[in-house]
Amino acid sequence: MSNPRILVTRRWPSVVEAVLSERFDTTLNRDDEALDAGQLREALLTHDAVLPTVSDRLPAALFEGEVIRAKILGNFGVGFNHIDIKAAKEKGVVVTNTPGVLTDCTADIAMLLLLSVARRGGEGEREVRAGAWTGWRPTHLVGTKVTGKTVGIIGFGRIGRAFAQRCHFGFGMDVVFYNRSAIDPMEAARYGAVQLQTVEDVLEIADFVSLHCPGGAENRHLMNADRFAAMKPGAFLINTARGDVVDETALISALEQGTIRGAGLDVYEAEPHLPERLRAMDNVVLLPHLGSATEETRTAMGMKVVDNVTAFFAGQEPPDRVA
Numbered sequence: 001m002s003n004p005r006i007l008v009t010r011r012w013p014s015v016v017e018a019v020l021s022e023r024f025d026t027t028l029n030r031d032d033e034a035l036d037a038g039q040l041r042e043a044l045l046t047h048d049a050v051l052p053t054v055s056d057r058l059p060a061a062l063f064e065g066e067v068i069r070a071k072i073l074g075n076f077g078v079g080f081n082h083i084d085i086k087a088a089k090e091k092g093v094v095v096t097n098t099p100g101v102l103t104d105c106t107a108d109i110a111m112l113l114l115l116s117v118a119r120r121g122g123e124g125e126r127e128v129r130a131g132a133w134t135g136w137r138p139t140h141l142v143g144t145k146v147t148g149k150t151v152g153i154i155g156f157g158r159i160g161r162a163f164a165q166r167c168h169f170g171f172g173m174d175v176v177f178y179n180r181s182a183i184d185p186m187e188a189a190r191y192g193a194v195q196l197q198t199v200e201d202v203l204e205i206a207d208f209v210s211l212h213c214p215g216g217a218e219n220r221h222l223m224n225a226d227r228f229a230a231m232k233p234g235a236f237l238i239n240t241a242r243g244d245v246v247d248e249t250a251l252i253s254a255l256e257q258g259t260i261r262g263a264g265l266d267v268y269e270a271e272p273h274l275p276e277r278l279r280a281m282d283n284v285v286l287l288p289h290l291g292s293a294t295e296e297t298r299t300a301m302g303m304k305v306v307d308n309v310t311a312f313f314a315g316q317e318p319p320d321r322v323a
């Protein structure tokens with residue numbers, strides 16, 4: 001049997017690209033430009049495996065019509081709401097992801113955002129760079145203390161737990177969370193966290209609300225105008241999950257009207273585009289989807305895709321199959 005033809009949609013860590021090239025007939029994307037819908041469709045028709053990332057939209061339309069050659073989509077990332085899983089399944093295309101290896105780094109970025117918004121790190125950094133700092137003074141860029149405050153976590157999976165652990169044991173915060181299914185209180189206690197019944201219960205008491213649930217239809221606009229209104233006055237929102245979990249227009253209104261005090265965001269509804277009004281605000285810290293962006297994690301993610309695709313073409317069940 002000939003070597004499977006594989007297409008990688010973006011540049012990956014070179015060590016992973018080398019392994020893929022050794023094992024498969026691999027097409028790499030040397031200039032790292034995002035493929036458009038036509039190119040992704042072509043990739044599905046002409047390759048045995050396509051290895052996409054969060055920047056590749058694969059809606060149902062791309063799977064329709066002619067017989068698709070691709071048998072597996074080895075997604076580089078844990079979130080896969082950019083892929084229409086139902087359409088892939090209907091065409092018999094297996095989908096895998098990369099769970100586990102980005103837990104710590106994503107929780108770190110959530111912590112970085114929490115600290116940055118609370119302590120006004122973004123504003124301070126911009127001020128120093130602009131040469132606008134006039135010196136130390138008691139009332140300058142005064143933020144909020146985090147020790148002793150309550151953080152509310154929405155979604156208590158791997159990343160939510162790692163974030164809880166950092167907040168409670170690292171920063172002396174009280175941690176409450178909402179999760180769709182019940183978590184054993186002993187397990188929650190390992191992370192210094194207590195489960196509440198509803199999202200509203202969390203919003204009512206949390207000084208910081210941090211989102212750690214999957215994106216996609218089930219959680220689309222989970223944070224909407226009503227939920228912002230239900231947040232504790234003066235609270236902050238942190239989002240390292242997916243942009244579509246937050247209604248960005250409602251968020252902007254809540255920030256403009258002072259319903260909430262600030263936000264730390266790593267993900268957006270229409271990445272890489274952000275509303276101008278959001279970019280103009282001082283009380284937000286905006287990162288370009290950096291959750292998993294460390295050398296160690298990106299390499300581990302790539303190697304997980306390699307393992308999944310290798311298992312698949314060896315006739316085995318891929319370890320991280322999601323569809």
Ligand code: DGY
Pocket residue numbers: 053054076077078079080102291292
């Ligand atoms: C993930 O793995 O979900 C990251 O957000 C990149 O897609």
